[in-house]
Amino acid sequence: MNVHLIRTKGVDDELFYAVAAFLQSIPGPYMFHTPREPREPDIAEEIRLILPDDERYMRQERAVLCEMTLDYSSEPIRALSWDALFDICRKHRIKKKISEEDTVILLTDYGNHPNWFTGYDEQARNFFIHTEHWEMYTEGDSRYPIAYQVVSLLLKQMMFSRPSEMLASVHKHSKGCMMDFCEDKREIVLKLRTADICADCQKIVQHRNVPHAVLRYTLALFDDIRRQLLYRERYGMLRQESRLMVKGWNRKLYLPDLGMLPVNLSPTERAVYLLFLNHPEGIPVSHLSDYRAELIALMGRMSRRDDPQVIEQGVDELCRPLSNALSEKMSKIRRKFVDLLGDELADSYCIKGPNGGRKSIALPRVLVVHED
Ligand SMILES: [Zn+2]
Structure with missing residues (x-):
């Protein structure tokens, strides 16, 4: 199963490739594709970068470290319609001749109306995930909540035939399940900390014959995410650095x-x-x-x-x-x-x-x- 990760320009290299690397850290049924692999600069390139008072410093660094990104707009718009966000996915599909069986996920720093964490395209296997402001809800690195969104929407895609069907099955009251709607965005913390699939949703998973490999990968990644969040939360108490x-x-x-x-x-x-x-x-x-x-x-x-x-x-x-x-x-x-x-x-x-x-x-x- 091919999953294409793309981004809007404001999502920086560190975060984008960190999410991709984390998703690939456990072998599983998905092939994640990013527009280009990140490349380390040569020392020769670095020397040019470290020359003091060189006004090209910033520009050069960007040229070395960035690959093609999607520049949707240079306007200072901070929220886009769902349609505009999916339009980026659709254009990417055409440009890269991506099969309609493949999934395209846009990581975007743009907000959306009505301010959801993720959005689902009714027409095609396109999704967006908002990458900003996670620090308001969770401790530490935002690669984990974003990766959580990626794997859970990939699983949801197999549990339901249409986004509308999925939306009909969400839990309005949070119970620490992947299908919690989290109308109050702060409830996302519960969902990430439990990182679980409730008994009702497990029935849907079985009924839909979701492949074991998918489930195994999803739960393994959920476990990792939970460990990461707890590690950071408990650091204040335990004072134990990582090796x-x-x-x-x-x-x-x-x-x-x-x-x-x-x-x-x-x-x-x-x-x-x-x-x-x-x-x-x-x-x-x-x-x-x-x-x-x-x-x-x-x-x-x-x-x-x-x-x-x-x-x-x-x-x-x-x-x-x-x-x-x-x-x-x-x-x-x-x-x-x-x-x-x-x-x-x-x-x-x-x-x-x-x-x-x-x-x-x-x-x-x-x-x-x-x-x-
Ligand atoms: Zn559930």
């Missing part, structure tokens, strides 16, 4: 206790991060050049495409006393951890220390796991 996994030849970072959540650092960010991870005692920023050789070795592992000269150039820029390249990388690393984990939990993973002084990562190193 940090450093994996493979080019040392990608994951959080295994958060369902192998990937931390998407660029090659240079990753090299800087690993250097500080190797030195729990901390490194004074002004002495970074003492670690030049180690940094060059780390950078060399990050990208197979870059030649040694480029890597040395990148390291020299990081070590140059008046360059802001290093602090820029550290603040980007911080932002990425905060986006994933929230301020409080992210704190242990960030490189921090007094201005101009010794910087370090607080995470207890027993929580760092290496895997080849």
